[in-house]
Amino acid sequence: MEQPLLEINDLRVTFHTDDGTVHAVNGVSYSIDKGEVLGVVGESGCGKSVHALSIMRLIPIPPGKIEGGEVLFYGKDLLKLSLDDLRHVRGGQIAMVFQDPMTSLNPAYTVGYQIIEALTLHKRLDQNQARERSAELLSLVGIPEAKRRLDDYPHQFSGGMRQRAMIAMALSCEPSLLIADEPTTALDVTIQAQIVDLVKRLQSNYGMAVMWITHDLGVVAELAHKINVMYAGYIVERGHARDIFKRTRHPYTLGLLGSLPRLDEAPGTRLLSIPGLPPDLVDLPKGCPFVARCNYITDICLESMPPLESAGDNDHLVACWHWSAIAEGVAK
């Protein structure tokens, strides 16, 4: 089998705070193939962003600490790389787009300057070539009059345009993996649709792999091949997009899907909310982290954390002691 692009093995990340140790990522393992779009779904504090930042060692250390695990990118462990070598990977081979395009662009420099900087650093282009290429990139992501807009400052761009500029910057070095951390959460739906469409198109044209982190299962349904559902620092369910939506096996995923109103729902439909709150990451329960909110709970759930195991075929993995009972329920 071909080597996966990125392989993460048992990644563990903690943060040491005054209130105790926050267990943000608790043994996450999965891989991304070349050209694959992976959706990472979960609510605030489930560890989805922290695990992505840890891939490129971008979490603040201290208070953060990568306790263990491997992040193999083309077979090289990024966690063991020297900072110099890591710098070539960051922005060069793995690029990142963040949630808030206003705070991730530097307001004191023009948009063009910031794209050109990446190109001269990673691609060793001279100023003129880099400027030419930057204008191409901006027009590629759909910014009109790209050449002129290079000299604009970020505040002269609208929210959607800033996110496009961030994507242009991320694409500038033709990365093999684009990590997009809630890239459309701050945008309106019509602009979100534009950005999703753009990333889909670029992804298929360039064969780049994408990790799309979001809390919105709807967006993930639009573009992901595979989905990881995260809860309290664990992957609780992983599989092909269709399996996650149509053959759901974890009670948390079921709850998330039930919490979402559907545009085509019948009148009088009631949302199936998940009761309670996510657990405190300083003081995780001994067994399954979802026990306090789960309808399927039995004694074993309180005692030990279920392993992430195969739920039948199709690389569908689930961490729940009762997935087969849930499978019967979903089938009904």
Add this chain to the structure above:
Amino acid sequence: MSAESDVLVKVQNLTKYFPIHKGILTQRHVGDVKAVDDVSFEIFRGETLGLVGETGCGKTTVGRTILRLYEPTSGHVFFEGSDLMSLNESGMRSFRKRMQMIFQDPYASLNPRMTVGSIIAAPLDVHGVPDGKGKNERIEELLDMVGLNPEFVNRYPHEFSGGQRQRIGIARALAVNPDLIICDEPISSLDVSIQAQVVNLLEDLQQQLGLTYLFIAHDLSMVRHISDRMAVMYLGKIMELADRNEIYLRPLHPYTQALMSAVPVPDPDVVENRHRVILEGDLPSPSNPPVGCNFNTRCPFVKDICLQEEPQYVELQPGHWVACHFADQNL
């Protein structure tokens, strides 16, 4: 429900411009941000009217102007037939206890130095406790009603999660037994699983207490879920207003159609089969809206008349209002 007596709030030609000033000393008036521009609609007693639109479309300003948290530039708001805009401060106060508001940000809308008990007591101190109960008794009753432990009255907002804080905001709004609650993006800062809890709570309270909601949000599927009727705003104007099913099945305005098709649906089957309308460009600035139809810069069907003449906002079918020159061709 359309009988005149069932109308709780009637908004007529409501307009709110925010002036733009330039110059340090002279403060010249150089233009206006047309946040709300000639908006008319009615809210029936006991219903939920959803008001949906993108950032900057003026939906929040509509909510705030109804309560006279902003003074309107022109237009009228009738509450059970009385014109709120003609009232003085004390006249307005007697109506304020019948209209309450829930705010978007549960972190910013609760005073961090006040206990939950005193936050909820504030409206009771101003307007008096309804039904002649004791104040503490009322506060405990309210906390219980919104699903919080009444023993929490002496805690401070920072001890609660976002969803719980939003419940405190709801308890405060309910304190004086209002008829109308304006919910301004009450769930958009909450996590998905918590959003559903709060929406279910709002629905339960509406049933128990016979409340009327104006539910303002940008999340189209959530607005459709909770509303009886929906209004779609764009750049300070209502583009379309209809029953929740009517507007979903037969959207007449191209903006509504585009908005519907842009909503992400958590179902791969639907995603594969649907036709998406992707709008180009961004929202124009409300300080310099386009001449003619407001939507003409992004409309996929734009014709000459759209660039010259503003379409009338008309009731094309009973209960279905729309502002588009070509809406009748979509019927």
